[in-house]
């Protein structure tokens with residue numbers, strides 16, 4: 062069974078204009094988020110994305126944006142406290 | 149680089165144009181299995197790195213494929229065990245003894261490390277081709293196009309699981325959907341539970357001592373039996389969050405982990421109320437304690453899954469913490485006060 066986390070929450074976006082259809086993002090995505098459509102890639106399962114950042118890091122034309130980071134409550138709390146201090 | 153030659157899992161040493169390369173065994177020995185078992189239990193964790201560098205499997209030559217991996221012994225073991233029929237070179241990166249996925253997140257399995265390791269091992273003088281096969285889960289730390297630009301080596305991302313590697317090579321280095329997909333089956337979730345419990349144990353011990361101390365102050369005697377009875381709802385709630393939620397994960401029909409914990413907590417609370425039939429105030433305090441505890445611990449499990457996003461966890465923490473923490477504290481206080489009141493009535 063494919064598990065998905067919260068609806069409409071992930072920060073993933075793609076600029077279809079600059080995509081050259083190399084399929085690198087498809088090869089690295091562990092959750093089958095992308096699909097080729099008319100020689101360019103499109104997002105078909107956004108909620109399955111875990112924001113690992115592999116697609117964005119390996120896109121040769123920098124067409125993918127995703128805010129990746131360490132998941133889990135402790136890292137998130139630490140990051141919030143840091144931000145709190147900075148404010 | 150021959151420091152690895154004396155290791156028990158190295159079969160022999162091969163002379164090559166770039167020096168001696170250790171050839172590893174593809175059968176795990178009892179010693180390996182025993183050590184791996186201890187590592188899984190969290191014992192002996194520190195010393196589980198292997199020397200980074202070049203290794204071989206079988207009798208590789210200048211045309212054999214090159215597989216890149218981390219220097220965590222468990223990863224290397226998982227790999228060599230599956231590669232009995234695959235003659236290849238292994239380029240072991242220095243990831244400080246951490247597995248590929250975590251090392252990619254920490255950027256030790258990285259473009260820089262690959263470039264440096266290629267230079268150090270002079271791989272370009274060993275093989276005629278210019279292809280590196282990387283584990284797919286290392287992709288979040290590596291930019292394939294940058295490796296290519298800097299070293300001339302083309303990066304191909306292999307399958308997620310080592311056991312698919314023979315089929316991957318058989319298939320002319322093409323992956324099907326199954327080979328590139330990470331799932332999170334019951335087996336994988338069960339493996340994580342002991343670790344969750346070890347972390348929860350600290351909280352549990354602290355909780356029990358607190359309950360025992362409260363009982364002691366209230367009743368004047370240190371009675372571990374009563375203390376344990378008072379402690380059971382909390383214990384149950386922790387187990388609900390740390391064990392039941394991971395086990396039932398896909399079956400609980402909501403996506404939020406805090407809500408998953410809440411649902412399991414409601415079932416547990418009903419059970420406890422039925423078993424203890426406490427007074428109204430006590431009952432409410434206990435229920436709130438169970439719900440907030442199990443919800444919190446379920447939320448903590450997001451750190452171990454293979455499919456939760458940081459944005460999602462951030463959102464859950466932002467919504468759930470300001471509600472759950474005050475409720476947890478309040479339920480403990482109300483529980484204590486109601487005990488005090490009951491004591492006064494008796495005396």
Ligand code: SF4
Nearest residue numbers: 090110111113114116
């Ligand atoms: S961030 Fe990771 S999970 Fe999300 S789309 Fe990219 S590769 Fe897939």
Ligand code: SF4
Nearest residue numbers: 080081083084086120
């Ligand atoms: S990696 Fe980039 S260029 Fe290649 S298919 Fe994906 S989005 Fe398009």
